[in-house]
Amino acid sequence: MTESEKRFDEVISKLRERRCRMTPQRVALLRILTSTKEHPSAAQLHEQLRTQFPTTSLATVYKTLNLLDEMDEVLEMGFSGDDRRYDGFNPRSHPHLVCVGCRRIVDLEGTVVDTMTRDAADRSGFRVIGHRLDVYGLCPSCQARE
Amino acid sequence: MTESEKRFDEVISKLRERRCRMTPQRVALLRILTSTKEHPSAAQLHEQLRTQFPTTSLATVYKTLNLLDEMDEVLEMGFSGDDRRYDGFNPRSHPHLVCVGCRRIVDLEGTVVDTMTRDAADRSGFRVIGHRLDVYGLCPSCQARE
DNA sequence: ATATATGCAAACCTTTTGCTCAATA
DNA sequence: TATTGAGCAAAAGGTTTGCATATAT
Numbered sequence: 001m002t003e004s005e006k007r008f009d010e011v012i013s014k015l016r017e018r019r020c021r022m023t024p025q026r027v028a029l030l031r032i033l034t035s036t037k038e039h040p041s042a043a044q045l046h047e048q049l050r051t052q053f054p055t056t057s058l059a060t061v062y063k064t065l066n067l068l069d070e071m072d073e074v075l076e077m078g079f080s081g082d083d084r085r086y087d088g089f090n091p092r093s094h095p096h097l098v099c100v101g102c103r104r105i106v107d108l109e110g111t112v113v114d115t116m117t118r119d120a121a122d123r124s125g126f127r128v129i130g131h132r133l134d135v136y137g138l139c140p141s142c143q144a145r146e
Numbered sequence: 147m148t149e150s151e152k153r154f155d156e157v158i159s160k161l162r163e164r165r166c167r168m169t170p171q172r173v174a175l176l177r178i179l180t181s182t183k184e185h186p187s188a189a190q191l192h193e194q195l196r197t198q199f200p201t202t203s204l205a206t207v208y209k210t211l212n213l214l215d216e217m218d219e220v221l222e223m224g225f226s227g228d229d230r231r232y233d234g235f236n237p238r239s240h241p242h243l244v245c246v247g248c249r250r251i252v253d254l255e256g257t258v259v260d261t262m263t264r265d266a267a268d269r270s271g272f273r274v275i276g277h278r279l280d281v282y283g284l285c286p287s288c289q290a291r292e
Numbered sequence: 293a294t295a296t297a298t299g300c301a302a303a304c305c306t307t308t309t310g311c312t313c314a315a316t317a
Numbered sequence: 318t319a320t321t322g323a324g325c326a327a328a329a330g331g332t333t334t335g336c337a338t339a340t341a342t
Contacts (some may be wrong), residue, residue, distance in 0.1 A: 019317090020321080021320090022317095025322085026322080055323085057324045059308080059326095060323055062306095063322080064322095076226055078226030078227070080224030081332090126245070133279045138272065138273045143271075143273055165296095166296085166297090169298075172298095187331095188331085188332080201298090201299070203298070205298085205299070205332085206298055212333090229330085229332090
């Protein structure tokens with residue numbers, strides 16, 4: 001069983017606990033969402049979903065994404081000019097590399113942030129819920145294209 | 147001369163280099179923008195500006211903010227549900243503590259991020275332009291209010 | 293005098309909401 | 318069969334744009 005399949009099962013069971021209904025559209029969306037590390041937008045997810053369910057609406061996609069966000073089963077990232085991006089494979093706070101050229105977002109491994117946020121919390125009295133670290137830049141292929 | 151006044155003069159001269167015109171509205175906006183560490187939204191800036199120039203429009207505020215953003219003279223932060231927040235006092239990438247209760251944003255000192263982003267860049271081949279580290283949580287007073 | 297900024301209103305775009313109908317459990 | 322979700326269209330909310338007027342240089 002792949003990581004994605006494990007993750008898919010995990011989300012499904014979390015939804016069952018909530019007594020949510022498993023419609024074919026929703027299941028298909030979950031399948032797409034948990035099987036990619038591409039950090040897609042709602043529109044991109046909708047587009048993919050349409051290949052299987054041509055009548056699916058964007059509103060439905062948003063409704064499920066918001067549900068998952070509430071359950072902390074998807075990581076939602078908002079940007080200034082662009083639409084939101086979602087990570088359903090790894091919903092926990094983690095750092096990213098964000099290419100401002102092609103808008104590609106890739107994960108960035110490391111434990112430094114966790115240590116730092118803990119320190120910051122201790123100093124400030126904040127109760128840390130999560131964090132976000134984006135490193136903005138140009139990926140190698142966008143640099144080449146310049 | 148305070149830090150804010152220095153920063154104000156700095157932005158003014160950058161704008162002069164660009165042959166931008168110094169309208170009273172713009173100067174007043176710059177004064178507000180460079181004299182706070184509160185990370186205000188466009189609407190909040192507009193509101194403050196209105197006490198001096200009651201006919202000022204929100205569009206004008208956005209136009210100047212976008213100009214400054216292009217010049218890297220303001221730090222713009224976009225969020226999922228909420229409006230953008232701006233830091234004109236310190237326009238360079240720096241970490242923040244973001245209270246998800248009262249939406250207050252305060253700066254977070256530290257050099258760890260710089261080190262980490264440099265390492266990440268070396269490993270990935272990215273050309274780093276900037277970064278963003280938000281630590282989300284509840285500030286002490288919001289915790290008390292719970 | 294000429295180019296640039298202002299202010300207003302309309303447009304834009306992503307996300308949300310209301311409502312009716314369909315489908316799950 | 319009761320209740321939740323889907324799908325559509327309209328609304329919402331922040332941001333941008335077009336254009337005429339005012340103003341800085």
